[in-house]
Amino acid sequence: MPNLIRLIIGFAFVGAAVALFIFGFWGWGILLVFLSIFIFITYFYNENMLIAQWYLRKDNMPKAEQFLGRIKSYEKELNRVQHGYYNLLIGLIESRKAPMKSEKYFKAALNLGLHMDHNIALAKLSLAGIAMGKRNKLEANRYLAEAKKADKQKLLADQIKQMKDQMGMMDKQQQVRYSR
Template sequence: MPNLVRLIIGFAFVGAAVALMFFSFWGWGSLLIFLSILIFVTYFYNENMLIAQWHLRKDNMPKAEKALGKIKSYEKELNRMQHGYYNLLIGLIESRKAPMKSEKYFKLALSLGLHMDHNVALAKLSLAGIAMGKRNKREATMYLAEAKKADKNKLLADQIKQMKDQMGMLDKQQQVRYSR
């Protein structure tokens, strides 16, 4: 449903709810208030993206990909503030199938803007993993430091520590190769 239509329906429900409550139909008015809140939530958070996030948390990639596939043109269907999150979700799905191809989605998500710090940290941590896969230690270290800085609530602290440990092991392997 286009965004403008959602807003019109949401405000129509609010108006109808106020009118019903004015005429003492509190139950119906409350129901319409609840429905209008639901419509406004789907304006700010696209239902297909919410479903995709649910399936990603349940580690069901085919269903998450199918839910995101319902969004044909994200520039037209989503709010400007959702564009980055759409690309972040696509990047997370792609990282399971072809990790090196997901880099462009994470970079695009960061350039379009992610408003929550832990999502910025997740994107930068994923980019650090991709850089490690490419054996680009300097870039991986840079992304890892930025991820640690963005992770203010320490939600990804364990993953960042694991990545640093892997980088340390990679350094030791390279030192052993060069000493031979």
């Protein structure tokens, strides 16, 4: 329902802007056009998620969690396209607190749909790290290969290489243990 109200207000602002242009109030008309653009942006991108992403980039997890906490029921409040991104953000926050508990959020994000390749790669890289923590090398390798395939712009290439190196070190440690 709040999304419907946003659309109604956005179109009302566009109509008022057109009326202001007709009557010669160009300044107020331009202002209303910008306000309507802002309202339409918040229809497609929830403002709490945008602010939470900004705080995640600033590495302020408590504030990001606070803004995501304002979304009570993401199925009702967010567009269907945003469901996967909501779970991805929750998973990133949860991975700092309890990494093994964040697995369900990353899997839900992938199941609900992420549309940007680097976000898919990030979710799969995080799942590879969780699989490594569980000492499941086969699953970790599979997720790393999928992450590398999804990372077309090489934004996570360093992290993928680092994780492969860590897996190699795990293999060496296991070989040393077994040789004793």
